[in-house]
Amino acid sequence: xxxxxxxxxxxxxxxxxxxxxxxxxxxxxxxxxxxxxxxxxxxxxxxxxxxxxxxxxxxxxxxxxxxxxxxxxxxxxxxxxxxxxxxxxxxxxxxxxxxxxxxxxxxxxxxxxxxxxxxxxxxxxxxxxxxxxxxxxxxxxxxxxxxxxxxxxxxxxxxxxxxxxxxxxxxxxxxxxxxxxxxxxxxxxxxxxxxxxxxxxxxxxxxxxxxxxxxxxxxxxxxxxxxxxxxxxxxxxxxxxxxxxxxxxxxxxxxxxxxxxxxxxxxxxxxxxxxxxxxxxxxxxxxxxxxxxxxxxxxxxxxxxxxxxxxxxxxxxx
Numbered sequence: 001x002x003x004x005x006x007x008x009x010x011x012x013x014x015x016x017x018x019x020x021x022x023x024x025x026x027x028x029x030x031x032x033x034x035x036x037x038x039x040x041x042x043x044x045x046x047x048x049x050x051x052x053x054x055x056x057x058x059x060x061x062x063x064x065x066x067x068x069x070x071x072x073x074x075x076x077x078x079x080x081x082x083x084x085x086x087x088x089x090x091x092x093x094x095x096x097x098x099x100x101x102x103x104x105x106x107x108x109x110x111x112x113x114x115x116x117x118x119x120x121x122x123x124x125x126x127x128x129x130x131x132x133x134x135x136x137x138x139x140x141x142x143x144x145x146x147x148x149x150x151x152x153x154x155x156x157x158x159x160x161x162x163x164x165x166x167x168x169x170x171x172x173x174x175x176x177x178x179x180x181x182x183x184x185x186x187x188x189x190x191x192x193x194x195x196x197x198x199x200x201x202x203x204x205x206x207x208x209x210x211x212x213x214x215x216x217x218x219x220x221x222x223x224x225x226x227x228x229x230x231x232x233x234x235x236x237x238x239x240x241x242x243x244x245x246x247x248x249x250x251x252x253x254x255x256x257x258x259x260x261x262x263x264x265x266x267x268x269x270x271x272x273x274x275x276x277x278x279x280x281x282x283x284x285x286x287x288x289x290x291x292x293x294x295x296x297x298x299x300x301x302x303x304x305x306x307x308x309x310x311x312x313x314x315x316x317x318x
Contacts, residue, residue: 015082075288085298095131095216103141104225104253113271117281147198157187177236206261223280225250227273
């Protein structure tokens with residue numbers, strides 16, 4: 001057992017692996033053991049891919065970082081991310097927004113979490129301002145959703161065709177979850193012109209967001225539009241794609257735009273639902289400014305620690 005495992009976040013784990021104090025396989029074995037122990041309470045792990053995960057961890061351990069010829073990569077940090085979490089950031093300009101780019105309804109509990117996080121940042125000496133990062137003149141919400149769907153569907157269909165060639169056969173119903181199959185079928189109908197238009201439209205949106213980050217250092221907002229869903233509500237075997245997408249958007253309405261723009265963002269569990277489940281708030285930084293986020297994360301955790309708070313189904317372990 002790794003005695004301090006419960007106190008380690010992903011950054012600390014990565015730093016231990018980088019310094020060769022632990023192997024990725026050792027961390028994975030620990031995670032598997034704890035998952036098995038807790039699943040008797042949750043009954044949430046339906047399929048175990050532990051051997052595949054171990055192989056993936058070994059691959060990640062030897063291949064992390066940018067490879068020669070990679071078309072996109074983030075600038076390297078000036079210092080260890082773990083060390084950065086120990087340093088308070090300079091006074092930051094923090095913009096706060098409840099704006100979603102996917103037209104989703106915001107739960108009042110999530111709104112309260114963002115408002116409380118804004119007050120906490122202000123108490124730490126940061127300049128906090130409520131804003132509305134408008135993109136409607138560049139890309140309305142519905143067009144954003146359509147462009148994103150065109151890219152996802154076309155990419156999924158293309159990936160499956162590539163896999164077909166590797167396997168020497170066409171994929172069938174038993175190979176795919178229903179939603180995946182429906183996405184792929186939609187991708188079959190996406191033309192090259194439609195795909196290219198979607199890419200260029202989202203690139204324009206990304207540039208517009210980048211310009212707005214000239215006015216602030218960090219953008220604070222929700223992670224998800226609702227508290228956590230119950231198991232089974234997000235059903236990958238659903239035949240109702242419209243309902244599936246509506247539920248899924250409650251998870252992606254505030255986060256997917258940063259996948260498009262390439263900005264670093266972090267979820268910080270500062271708020272709790274009435275059911276005793278964590279509600280994250282999202283801090284987004286400028287492109288390449290992961291160091292700012294890690295410094296802010298360290299400062300916030302020192303001011304409002306959350307490591308020892310756990311839902312009832314996840315009791316603290318000794």
